Amino acid sequence: MVGSAPVGELAAVLLEEMMQEMLPANLHQTLEALHAYGESPLPVASVGRVLVQLAHLDGPLKLTAQPTPCDPQTFSQHLLALTSQLNMLHDQQNRAYLHSPHFKRSKFELFALQHMQLLTWLQRVHTALMHSVGLQGPDLLQYMVKLGFAARVLVFQPTLLHTLHVVQTCMSLPSEPVPGSMREAMPHPADSATDFDRVEWLQLNLLLQFQSIYKKALCQPDIYQHPQAFSQGEVKLVQGFLRLEEIYTHLINRFPQCCRLSAQEQAVLSNLCQQLNKYFTDGHRIRQLIEQQSMMPQSMGKHAVAQLVKLSSSSSQFAVRDWILPFMVTFCELLKIIWQLWTNLLRKQHALDAQRRSIEMLARVAGSAIVKQLTDQAHRLAHTAPSMPVGPDRSRVFDLEDDPLTLPTEAELVAEEKLEEEDV
DSSP, X not given: OTTOSOGGGGGOXXXXXXXXXXXXXXXXXXXXXXXXXXXXXXXXXXXXXXXXXXXXXXXXXXXXSOOOOOOHHHHXXXXXXXXXXXXXXXXHHHHHHTTOSSSBHHHHHHHHHHHHHHHHHHHHHHHHHHTTTTOOHHXXXXXXXXXXXXXXXXXXXXXXXXXXXXXXXXXTOOSSOXXXXXXXXXXXXOTTOOHHHHHHHHHHHHHHHHHHHXXXXXXXXXXXXXXXXXXXXXXXXXXXXXXXXXXXXXXXXXXXHHSOOOHHHHHHHHHHHHHHHHHHHXXXXXXXXXXXXXXXXXXXXXXXXHHXXXXXXXXXXXXXXXXXXXXXXXXXXXXXXXHHHHHHHHHHHHHHHHXXXXXXXXXXXXXXXXXXXXXXXXXXXXXXSXXXXXXXXXXXXXXXXXXXXXXXXXXXXXHHHHHHXXXX
C-alpha cells in the first residue's frame, strides 16, 4: 500500500560497499556494542557475541590486531565460520519475527536485502579463493594476504555493522502492535486488495524466496558433491529457482502499473529482465534433465547442463553451481533497483500527503480567521448602531403602519408633466 510506511522508516538505506578498513575508534565502538548486547537472551544477540570472538581470533579475518595469512583450506574454514553466523542471524530473525505484529515490514525487507548484498560480496571472495588453485610459495602467500584484506573489508566489517543494526532493532521493538507489521504483510492479499497491496506482497515474497535459494546455492557446497547425477539438494535448488520465477513474473508484470518509470529506468529494468529470462529458460531445460534422470538414474545430467549453458568449467560436477551463482548476482541487482524505485515512490507519496495536510491545515486556519473576523465585525456593529426607539417616538422611516405609502392620482401626474414641459 503506497504511503503505508512511516517517514522515519524511509530514511533506511542499503549497505555501501566498503573499500578500506574501519577507523580503529569506530571498530572498537562497534565491537563493544555487540559485546554488550551479547548478554541479552535474544537469539540474534548471540550472533554478535560470536562475531566479536571471530574479530579477536588469530587468522585471516582478525580485526583487532595484525591478521595472520594462511593456506586456502584454513582461509575457507574461517570464511565458513563468518558465513554461518551471518545466515544464522537471519534464520533466527525469520523464526522470531516473520509473523510478528511488532516488527515493521519495511525494516524486515531492508535487512533481508542487506543480507543478500553481503552474500554477493561473500560470493566474490569465494570466487577469488577458487582462483588460488595452482599458486605456490610467495605467489600464494601474497595472493592470500590480499584475499584476507578483501574478506575483512568487503564482508566482515559490513557484517558487523549490519548485525549491530539488526540486534538494536530487535532490542527496541515496541510492546504494542505497529501498523505495517510483518503479521499484516505476510497473508495473501484479499480479493478486494489494490494493485499496490499486491505489488508489495509480491516484493516481500520474492525477497524471501530469493534469500532462501541464495543461501542454499552459495553456502551449502555439499549439494554439489555428486560427480555426474543431480543430488537431492540440487533438485530442490532448481525447484526453488522455478518458484522464484513464478513470483518474479507476477511482480514484473504489475510493477510498472503501480510505479511510473522514466525512460532510463525502464531501459535498465528491461536489460536486467532480458538477462534473467535467459536463466529462467535454462532453468526449465535443466528441470527436464532432472526429470529424465528420474527415469534413467545413470544419466549424465550435469554434463548435459554444462553443455546446455555453455560453461567453460573443466568439471561438470559443479555445473549447477557455476550456472546459478552468476544469476544470483544479477537478480540481487534487480531487487535493489526495485526496492529503490518503490522507496522513492513512497517518499514522493509521503511528500504529497504532507503537502496536502499542510494546505488543509492552512485552509482551516484561514477559515477560522475569516469567521472570527466576521464575528468581531458583527459584534462591533451591534454595539455601535443607533438603538431603535420604542413607543410613539419610533423612527418613521421604519414605521409603515403609521405612515402608509400614498400613490399620486392620474390627474396629478398629468399636471406634473405639463409643469416640467413649461420649465423646459
